[in-house]
Amino acid sequence: MAKTQARLRGHDRAPASAGRTTAKAPRKTRKTKPKLPKAVTTAVTAALDKKAEDVVILDLRNAGGFTDYFVICTGGNARQINAIADSVRETLKRDLDERPALAEGVEKSEWILLDYFNFVVHVFSRECRAFYGLERLWGNAERHEISPAQ
Secondary structure (H helix, E strand, O other), rough: OOOHHHHHHOOOOOOOOOOOOOOOOOOOOOOOOOOOOOHHHHHHHHHOOOEEEEEEEEOOOOOOOOOOEEEEEEEEEEHHHHHHHHHHHHHHHHOOOOOOHHHHHEOOEEEEEEEOOOEEEEEHHHHHHHHHOHHHHHOOOEEEEEEOOO
């Protein structure tokens, strides 16, 4: 009986605005360069100097990662992959006195990993990058795509 009385009084009706859509104010988007550590930006610059493609930085600080950043890039062939990794290694050593704690994959030149503790540089072949899909695996990380002009 209480339901019937409430219905008669109009309490079970949807509000007058139900079903109507209201225009939302457009979101403000800021196009600013991310604030990244000097070593990370130096690694990116070194990779771009050797024509690395599809350069992406993943910020893992809020994603529960074992490091703060991934620098991921692609080389067109084994020679270029080695050249990119060598450029990153040599530039960080020369400019910032940084040396990788670990370097893996140099023999096969399909995926070279340079571990600098606070960040890891991954230099992939196209096929290997597509197969492992680090960007997909770390999908909850903040992503910064780097164009050669930056």
